[in-house]
Amino acid sequence: GESVGLHLPTLSVQEGDNSIINCAYSNSASDYFIWYKQESGKGPQFIIDIRSNMDKRQGQRVTVLLNKTVKHLSLQIAATQPGDSAVYFCAEITGANSKLTFGKGITLSVRP
Amino acid sequence: KAGVTQTPRYLIKTRGQQVTLSCSPISGHRSVSWYQQTPGQGLQFLFEYFSETQRNKGNFPGRFSGRQFSNSRSEMNVSTLELGDSALYLCASSLPHGRNTGELFFGEGSRLTVL
Numbered sequence: 001g002e003s004v005g006l007h008l009p010t011l012s013v014q015e016g017d018n019s020i021i022n023c024a025y026s027n028s029a030s031d032y033f034i035w036y037k038q039e040s041g042k043g044p045q046f047i048i049d050i051r052s053n054m055d056k057r058q059g060q061r062v063t064v065l066l067n068k069t070v071k072h073l074s075l076q077i078a079a080t081q082p083g084d085s086a087v088y089f090c091a092e093i094t095g096a097n098s099k100l101t102f103g104k105g106i107t108l109s110v111r112p
Numbered sequence: 113k114a115g116v117t118q119t120p121r122y123l124i125k126t127r128g129q130q131v132t133l134s135c136s137p138i139s140g141h142r143s144v145s146w147y148q149q150t151p152g153q154g155l156q157f158l159f160e161y162f163s164e165t166q167r168n169k170g171n172f173p174g175r176f177s178g179r180q181f182s183n184s185r186s187e188m189n190v191s192t193l194e195l196g197d198s199a200l201y202l203c204a205s206s207l208p209h210g211r212n213t214g215e216l217f218f219g220e221g222s223r224l225t226v227l
Contacts, residue, residue, distance in 0.1 A: 031212075032213050032214050033214075034213070034214035034215075037116070041220065042220055043116070043202050043204070043218030043219050043220050043221055044155070044202070044216075044218045045218065046202075046214070046215050046217070047215060049213050049214050049215060051213075089154075089155065091155075091214055092214075093212065093213070093214050095179075097167065097168050098168075098211055098212050099157070099168060100145070100157060100214055101157070101215070102147075102154055102155035102156075103154070104154045105154065
């Protein structure tokens with residue numbers, strides 16, 4: 001079946017440290033994997049995506065890693081800042097209709 | 113460039129009533145999707161519209177419906193409201209390429225409370 005889930009519900013990191021948010025998926029046929037960030041009172045915001053034929057993609061302070069062998073996706077945030085505090089969702093796109101399925105969110109809390 | 117605009121932001125209804133939510137996508141975006149967000153179920157896909165046609169539909173009962181107008185604005189309607197319909201309803205728009213890669217632009221949502 002299709003499911004996208006997160007390993008832990010919350011993550012607390014010290015400001016300046018690197019953060020790693022992990023996600024497991026079950027559909028090996030997914031075409032794209034995406035990370036979204038949702039701040040309190042706002043809608044999700046696209047962070048970065050990675051195509052299924054890639055294993056790493058870097059953005060500004062963020063890196064997404066895809067391990068298709070173990071169906072694992074991670075988001076790495078370098079030098080975590082207070083503004084990074086939010087709920088993070090992984091998501092996947094599957095099928096000819098590009099169905100987008102979200103995982104459960106994980107809360108990232110940055111300690112000053 | 114204005115973002116995705118959803119109205120109303122907050123509303124309270126009672127069981128059995130119906131509600132209509134509105135979404136104005138980013139200018140130039142013709143694809144509009146709707147999601148229901150609840151603490152227990154997370155983000156659940158409702159439906160997607162492109163050029164006034166429903167392209168995808170999630171696993172929601174027929175009480176949930178939507179439509180898209182020629183200017184790409186979209187509305188969703190929930191009839192015969194139930195307590196479990198209380199949620200944040202999110203609208204997202206995208207360009208054709210963004211739809212295939214998941215690059216959606218979300219509005220701030222309409223918070224529906226059913227009493």
